Amino acid sequence: MANGALAGDRTELLLNAWALERSGELLRLRSLLEPLADRELVDEPELGLLLMKGYVLTQMGAEARRMEALLAPVMALRGNDLQHRKYLNWQCFLLVREGALSEAEHRFRELEWMGSGSGDDIALASALHGIGVIADIRCDYETSLRMYERALSVLRRGKSRNAGVLYHHLGMTFRQLGLYPQAFRHFEKALTYELAEADLALVDLERAVLHAVAGQPGVAAFLAERALERQRTLGTPAGIADALRVLAMARADAGHAAEALPLLEQALERVPREEPLIEAEVHEELARVHTYLGNTLEALNAEAAAAALYTRMEAPRRAERMRLRLAVVELDGAP
Amino acid sequence: VDPPGAPPPSPRTRSVPRGHDRTELLLRTWTLLRAGELAELCTLLENAPAELVVEEPELGVNLLSAYNLLYRTDQARALAERLGPVMARWPNDRIHRRFVTLQALVLYRGGEIGASEDRLREAEWMSTAAGDDYVLAWVTERMAVHAIVRCEYEDALRLHHRALAFSQRGSDSHQSGAIQQNLAETYREMGLFSHARRYLERAAREQLLRAERGTQDVTRACLHVDVGELEVAAVFAQRVVEVAREIGSSGLEAVGLRIQGTIAAHHGREEAALELLGRALAVAGQDEIIRLTIIEDRALVHARFGRTVDALEAEALAATFYARLGAPRRAERMRVRLAAQAVERGE
Numbered sequence: 001m002a003n004g005a006l007a008g009d010r011t012e013l014l015l016n017a018w019a020l021e022r023s024g025e026l027l028r029l030r031s032l033l034e035p036l037a038d039r040e041l042v043d044e045p046e047l048g049l050l051l052m053k054g055y056v057l058t059q060m061g062a063e064a065r066r067m068e069a070l071l072a073p074v075m076a077l078r079g080n081d082l083q084h085r086k087y088l089n090w091q092c093f094l095l096v097r098e099g100a101l102s103e104a105e106h107r108f109r110e111l112e113w114m115g116s117g118s119g120d121d122i123a124l125a126s127a128l129h130g131i132g133v134i135a136d137i138r139c140d141y142e143t144s145l146r147m148y149e150r151a152l153s154v155l156r157r158g159k160s161r162n163a164g165v166l167y168h169h170l171g172m173t174f175r176q177l178g179l180y181p182q183a184f185r186h187f188e189k190a191l192t193y194e195l196a197e198a199d200l201a202l203v204d205l206e207r208a209v210l211h212a213v214a215g216q217p218g219v220a221a222f223l224a225e226r227a228l229e230r231q232r233t234l235g236t237p238a239g240i241a242d243a244l245r246v247l248a249m250a251r252a253d254a255g256h257a258a259e260a261l262p263l264l265e266q267a268l269e270r271v272p273r274e275e276p277l278i279e280a281e282v283h284e285e286l287a288r289v290h291t292y293l294g295n296t297l298e299a300l301n302a303e304a305a306a307a308a309l310y311t312r313m314e315a316p317r318r319a320e321r322m323r324l325r326l327a328v329v330e331l332d333g334a335p
Numbered sequence: 336v337d338p339p340g341a342p343p344p345s346p347r348t349r350s351v352p353r354g355h356d357r358t359e360l361l362l363r364t365w366t367l368l369r370a371g372e373l374a375e376l377c378t379l380l381e382n383a384p385a386e387l388v389v390e391e392p393e394l395g396v397n398l399l400s401a402y403n404l405l406y407r408t409d410q411a412r413a414l415a416e417r418l419g420p421v422m423a424r425w426p427n428d429r430i431h432r433r434f435v436t437l438q439a440l441v442l443y444r445g446g447e448i449g450a451s452e453d454r455l456r457e458a459e460w461m462s463t464a465a466g467d468d469y470v471l472a473w474v475t476e477r478m479a480v481h482a483i484v485r486c487e488y489e490d491a492l493r494l495h496h497r498a499l500a501f502s503q504r505g506s507d508s509h510q511s512g513a514i515q516q517n518l519a520e521t522y523r524e525m526g527l528f529s530h531a532r533r534y535l536e537r538a539a540r541e542q543l544l545r546a547e548r549g550t551q552d553v554t555r556a557c558l559h560v561d562v563g564e565l566e567v568a569a570v571f572a573q574r575v576v577e578v579a580r581e582i583g584s585s586g587l588e589a590v591g592l593r594i595q596g597t598i599a600a601h602h603g604r605e606e607a608a609l610e611l612l613g614r615a616l617a618v619a620g621q622d623e624i625i626r627l628t629i630i631e632d633r634a635l636v637h638a639r640f641g642r643t644v645d646a647l648e649a650e651a652l653a654a655t656f657y658a659r660l661g662a663p664r665r666a667e668r669m670r671v672r673l674a675a676q677a678v679e680r681g682e
Binding site for chain 2 (some may be wrong): 045141142145148149152170173174177178179180181182197213214215312321324327328332
């Protein structure tokens with residue numbers, strides 16, 4: 001493949017890649033496309049976009065960013081076409097991962113406009129979904145719910161697998177609002193869609209958090225371990241770090257704070273620099289566990305590290321929410 | 336606030352006899368307060384000569400305490416206005432401190448949060464100067480409740496714990512129980528149900544009055560609604576209404592009816608829900624905080640059944656309360672709840 005593919009091979013390659021994308025086999029998708037030369041990915045940008053998607057969804061931030069840079073000159077020449085919208089979509093998700101929330105929101109708005117102008121419901125729904133995710137990170141739940149609602153109404157026009165991921169995010173929002181029965185219901189709804197392995201790992205993880213806050217640390221630990229296994233299979237450092245964090249949360253809530261500490265230290269070692277949100281959440285959990293253990297200085301350091309990252313992401317309410325979580329532990333200990 | 340548990344008759348009252356009957360009456364009101372026989376206390380003093388509660392302010396303050404515990408906000412307000420000028424005669428006496436704290440509660444329930452907080456600060460200053468941990472605990476707890484109403488949970492938690500610490504210095508079981516009950520409610524509102532259950536259990540072990548046991552059932556009912564256990568919630572809500580009627584507390588009855596309305600809405604019974612909320616509003620009297628929660632629930636019921644205009648009208652009405660309470664976070668919480676309802680309805 002390295003020396004270039006013939007037109008016929010390329011068509012076959014595209015068909016195979018699309019099949020893997022549709023079935024959510026992102027690791028195999030990456031294995032199929034990674035051996036291609038950069039020139040081939042640029043000559044047939046659909047292949048480049050598929051590989052970029054594979055990287056974004058398996059949380060390989062640095063590789064995704066490289067693909068983004070590689071495709072940028074081609075995309076700059078395109079107007080409001082399908083590939084450009086796909087490119088913009090994955091670029092936006094990358095920006096979210098990197099914590100550049102304002103920039104991501106700006107681009108998502110652009111995608112919303114492009115999707116709306118071209119009648120591309122998938123792009124439009126994805127843009128609305130993305131704006132909702134950003135609002136969620138900022139703890140602006142009113143906006144996130146309204147965006148998810150709009151995205152769902154767009155997706156309802158057709159039957160899209162993307163709705164599964166949307167329901168997953170709705171589950172997260174309902175959980176943040178303390179509406180647990182609704183959160184459970186939305187996670188279950190997400191699972192009725194054919195989700196990719198990477199998305200399944202995320203659903204497991206967020207369900208684990210839900211069980212932890214609902215006072216069922218045993219179920220939380222089980223789901224977090226399953227998510228960890230899935231992330232290990234996918235080989236995504238950020239995903240593994242996130243799963244370790246949630247597993248630590250479940251252990252701490254079950255009264256085993258000392259066991260949580262090494263898990264969080266492992267998570268911190270693994271989390272890539274370009275994933276500040278996950279890094280901040282690991283620091284936050286570390287602060288909580290140190291508070292459980294009465295390690296005041298370590299708790300303060302971890303809190304400060306998380307707060308700095310939240311500030312950098314322009315998400316001050318996350319820092320505020322963290323202080324509230326820490327106050328609960330400080331005043332009342334484990335649930 | 337300031338119910339029966341601990342405070343003994345003030346030394347001043349005991350040392351200044353004003354006639355055998357008055358002393359006996361005073362001791363009787365204390366006995367009734369401690370036993371939680373609040374309706375009987377009210378009847379006793381309401382049937383006594385009207386000027387008595389002003390001439391013997393400790394009687395008046397005990398009556399005010401009973402009115403507050405029974406959520407008889409209208410009567411409490413009228414009595415507080417009568418007692419106010421008399422209290423100036425005893426600067427920083429325990430009766431005065433108790434009165435100011437109770438007056439703050441009356442103002443709060445009337446929706447005058449700013450004035451209420453002024454009174455609480457005054458009571459805090461007086462209690463600190465006098466080393467009166469008992470009143471200081473109530474004052475601090477009242478501040479915590481103000482924070483809950485505004486959805487400022489971190490402040491609320493810290494204040495509850497501070498109040499608990501003051502209370503434990505005096506080893507007053509009733510007071511600690513009431514504070515722990517409020518902590519349970521705060522945690523419930525925060526969605527931390529394990530913590531809420533823990534404090535409910537702790538409070539249940541303390542010497543709470545019947546009216547306060549009713550308040551505990553309110554938290555229990557809401558907790559079961561929150562986790563979707565509507566049948567159990569209905570049992571507790573019914574118990575709240577029954578207890579409220581037995582003890583003659585229209586405010587508590589309003590709260591019970593409100594929860595029943597919410598449960599009916601969850602069962603998809605729109606008409607029944609609105610009817611129950613209407614009855615709740617009718618019995619809530621001038622208790623602005625209870626009225627606000629009923630109006631909020633009415634907005635949510637309208638939204639649940641797709642009556643957007645009605646929901647927006649109810650929300651606009653609630654917004655006038657938020658402005659008076661200085662509670663932008665609560666306003667935001669309401670908007671988020673309505674948005675959540677819209678999402679659910681969309682499905």
